[in-house]
Amino acid sequence: xxxxxxxxxxxxxxxxxxxxxxxxxxxxxxxxxxxxxxxxxxxxxxxxxxxxxxxxxxxxxxxxxxxxxxxxxxxxxxxxxxxxxxxxxxxxxxxxxxxxxxxxxxxxxxxxxxxxxxxxxxxxxxxxxxxxxxxxxxxxxxxxxxxxxxxxxxxxxxxxxxxxxxxxxxxxxxxxxxxxxxxxxxxxxxxxxxxxxxxxxxxxxxxxxxxxxxxxxxxxxxxxxxxxxxxxxxxxxxxxxxxxxxxxxxxxxxxx
Amino acid sequence: xxxxxxxxxxxxxxxxxxxxxxxxxxxxxxxxxxxxxxxxxxxxxxxxxxxxxxxxxxxxxxxxxxxxxxxxxxxxxxxxxxxxxxxxxxxxxxxxxxxxxxxxxxxxxxxxxxxxxxxxxxxxxxxxxxxxxxxxxxxxxxxxxxxxxxxxxxxxxxxxxxxxxxxxxxxxxxxxxxxxxxxxxxxxxxxxxxxxxxxxxxxxxxxxxxxxxxxxxxxxxxxxxxxxxxxxxxxxxxxxxxxxxxxxxxxxxxxx
DNA sequence: GATTGTGAAACAGTTCACAGCT
DNA sequence: AGCTGTGAACTGTTTCACAATC
Numbered sequence: 001x002x003x004x005x006x007x008x009x010x011x012x013x014x015x016x017x018x019x020x021x022x023x024x025x026x027x028x029x030x031x032x033x034x035x036x037x038x039x040x041x042x043x044x045x046x047x048x049x050x051x052x053x054x055x056x057x058x059x060x061x062x063x064x065x066x067x068x069x070x071x072x073x074x075x076x077x078x079x080x081x082x083x084x085x086x087x088x089x090x091x092x093x094x095x096x097x098x099x100x101x102x103x104x105x106x107x108x109x110x111x112x113x114x115x116x117x118x119x120x121x122x123x124x125x126x127x128x129x130x131x132x133x134x135x136x137x138x139x140x141x142x143x144x145x146x147x148x149x150x151x152x153x154x155x156x157x158x159x160x161x162x163x164x165x166x167x168x169x170x171x172x173x174x175x176x177x178x179x180x181x182x183x184x185x186x187x188x189x190x191x192x193x194x195x196x197x198x199x200x201x202x203x204x205x206x207x208x209x210x211x212x213x214x215x216x217x218x219x220x221x222x223x224x225x226x227x228x229x230x231x232x233x234x235x236x237x238x239x240x241x242x243x244x245x246x247x248x249x250x251x252x253x254x255x256x
Numbered sequence: 257x258x259x260x261x262x263x264x265x266x267x268x269x270x271x272x273x274x275x276x277x278x279x280x281x282x283x284x285x286x287x288x289x290x291x292x293x294x295x296x297x298x299x300x301x302x303x304x305x306x307x308x309x310x311x312x313x314x315x316x317x318x319x320x321x322x323x324x325x326x327x328x329x330x331x332x333x334x335x336x337x338x339x340x341x342x343x344x345x346x347x348x349x350x351x352x353x354x355x356x357x358x359x360x361x362x363x364x365x366x367x368x369x370x371x372x373x374x375x376x377x378x379x380x381x382x383x384x385x386x387x388x389x390x391x392x393x394x395x396x397x398x399x400x401x402x403x404x405x406x407x408x409x410x411x412x413x414x415x416x417x418x419x420x421x422x423x424x425x426x427x428x429x430x431x432x433x434x435x436x437x438x439x440x441x442x443x444x445x446x447x448x449x450x451x452x453x454x455x456x457x458x459x460x461x462x463x464x465x466x467x468x469x470x471x472x473x474x475x476x477x478x479x480x481x482x483x484x485x486x487x488x489x490x491x492x493x494x495x496x497x498x499x500x501x502x503x504x505x506x507x508x509x510x511x512x
Numbered sequence: 513g514a515t516t517g518t519g520a521a522a523c524a525g526t527t528c529a530c531a532g533c534t
Numbered sequence: 535a536g537c538t539g540t541g542a543a544c545t546g547t548t549t550c551a552c553a554a555t556c
Contacts, residue, residue, distance in 0.1 A: 035483075036547065042482040046461060060515065069463040072515095073549055080517055088516045088555040105482045106489025113481075120383045124376035128477070130461065136481050175484050198491065199484040201477075205302060205386065207325040215487040217480045221384070221457075224473045225369075225392050226298040226361050227291075228431050228455040231471040233362025235454065290525065316537065328537095329527055336539055344533040344538045 033104070037078045043068050044075070045101045051094050060091035112139035114173040114197070116188050117180030118148055118158055121203055125179060126154035139171040144184070161188070168195040175199045182206045293334045294361070299324050300331070301357045307350050316347035368395035370429040370453070372444050373436030374404055374414050377459055381435060382410035395427040400440070417444070424451040434458045445472075 033041075047067045051059060061079075065072040079086070079097070082104045086092040102108060113136050115125050125131075126141055141158045143149070149160045159167050168176075176192040178185050178200060185204035192200060193214055202208055202218045210216055289297075303323045307315060317335075321328040335342070335353075338360045342348040358364060369392050371381050381387075382397055397414045399405070405416045415423050424432075432448040434441050434456060441460035448456060449470055458464055458474045466472055 034547065038483055038486050039479060042479040043463065043476075045482070046478065047463070061517095062515085067463065069465075071549080073551090074547090076515095076517065077548080084517090086516050089514045090556070091515070104486070104489075106485040106492070107482065109485075109489070109492075111481070111485050111488060120380035124380040125477075127376045130478050131481065134478050134481070136478075136485075174488055175481065199488055201480055201484065207299065207303070207323065209325075213491075215484060217484060219475055219477075219480065220299075221381075221475075222302065222386050222390050222392075223295055223298040224457055224475065225367070225387065225390070225431065226301070226363065227294055228457065228471060228473060229362040229365075229367050229392075230294050230360070232367060232430055232455055233360075233365070235469075236362070236365075292525065317539095318537085327527075329529090330525090332537095332539065333526075340539090342538050345536050346534070347537070 033081045037081050038105070040068070040070060040074075040078050041082070041101050041105060044078070045098065045105070045107075048094055048098045048101070052098060056094055058091050059094055059097075061086070064092070107135050111136050111174045111199075112172055113137065113175045113177060114140040114142065114164075114168055114171075114192075115177045115179055116142045116161065116164070116192070117178065117184070117204075118143040118145075118153055119179065119181075122179040123153055125177060126156060136175065139173055140167050142167075161191070164191045165195040168192070168197060173197055175201065178202045178204050178208075180204055289337045289360070293337055296324070296326060296330075296334050297338070297357050297361060300334070301354065301361065301363075304350055304354045304357070308354060312350055314347050315350055315353075317342070320348070363391050365391075367392050367430045368428050369393065369431045369433060370396040370398065370420075370424055370427075370448070371433045371435055372398045372417065372420070372448070373434065373440070373460075374399040374401075374409055375435065375437075378435040379409055381433060382412060392431070395429055396423050398423075400436075417447070420447045421451040424448070424453060429453055431455045431457065434460050434464075436460055438462045 044064060047064065048059075051067075061072040061076045065075040068075065076086075079092070082100060084092070084097065084100060113131060115122050115138060118126065118141055122141070122143070126138055131138055138154065138156060141153055141156050142161045142164055143158050144161045146160060148158045151158055167173075173195075174197065176189075176197040176199070178188055178192075180188050182204045185202065185206045186208060189200060189202070189208045189210060193210060198214050200208070200210070200214065200216045202216055203220075205220055205222055208216055208218075300320060303320060304315075307323075317328040317332045321331040324331065332342075335348070338356060340348070340353065340356060369387060371378050371394060374382065374397055378397070378399070382394055387394055394410065394412060397409055397412050398417045398420055399414050400417045402416060404414045407414055423429075429451075430453065432445075432453040432455070434444055434448075436444050438460045441458065441462045442464060445456060445458070445464045445466060449466060454470050456464070456466070456470060456472045458472055459476075461476055461478055464472055464474075
């Protein structure tokens, strides 16, 4: 069993030794894509999709980087991981880049999503238009409350949680979203995993234990809030004029 | 203007030069807390709070690390950043650790939250019990739809977005949550910033441009989905038996 | 002239491994 | 004997800066 990846940690792929007998063009692009870069590629993709709609056909690393909120060196490095083909002196062809990133992120294939826990958040997720439009159709909804089963939410009828295995198999669910209360999360997770779901997005404030081959991403609102709180506190220290040698209260070093 | 922090990047604090005239006990703890460690401290805090409820009084780094899904060396390093006092041969006193982490995260002070955009997600956030119970009372709700203003959601009446400045000042809002459609997000963000809000949690799939002194965290569901998709794709390559020298399709290096 | 692609340097974060304390 | 705290080694990420290319 392994716990899920936290934010920004872990490695996606290994800096591999390329075997001497690998063909040159494969070896050319044979490198790992850092996890951090994968997350940014998704952001670049969104920005680029917006560009396509505006009829932009070519973009420089500087422009794209600005729109994505990163610096241009990082952008170029990220694109180099996917073996991108820009044109020196000109920039990148927007459409080429879009389809390239889509391919790398596996978006050429549809990924059916199941949402478990149809409370406030589950409702919001079931109705969220951003999923289906981006190749992530919500194919199933589950709840433990028998009063909810059969009732359609966002056009999809809710199934009972006991039917997870059969329904997930039938509808080829590849991503499970856990939006249950924390007490139920681990049990739901275990069921999803035994139903063959290998990717989980967890909104419950719980550290899920899963087998190594299952990928978990978590969205933890309380943690986000507390990180912001930390920054408020840091700022308050600063404002209090309690800064000597760059050391605030508690001996925490802060920005000058 | 600076774009917001992405996941896992950036540094909270600087590895500071401690001035030679700083008192020894301050210098002792004078070190930066990495952003990644701050996020984990929030997780440790949640696990520890659960321990307190179960009546656990002492815990070893090994146990806490297991429950938090990290390894024990990382846990101990994280705790060392906050100058923790464990007892060698024994472990940590749970209550001492809880109050220590709370202080570092600035949770001894209340942080009022304003949610902007009362759609599906906004409703869910307004009703989410996890915020108030953790010291983040939802003090204001805003929407641009005049039909919503005055209507209470989760016990709080919705105000019109034009009143952001006065309402935020009056209710001492320190954290703004953006749950609007993407088109509206930047404008809402600008208004929050001019209302004096310096911490923003953004759910809109947009890269916000903010002044340097404003801290932005983002929760981007599409990006999370696409990261999971990337892992599905990697796995599919693997399963396809298309692995030679650890190189999958597209020349991306994968785990053996 | 402009812009990409990328080694190399710098930096940040994680893990190791063990000294030091209870 | 057991467990923490931490310097040192390592791994991953970002930035620099410039040769290569159009």
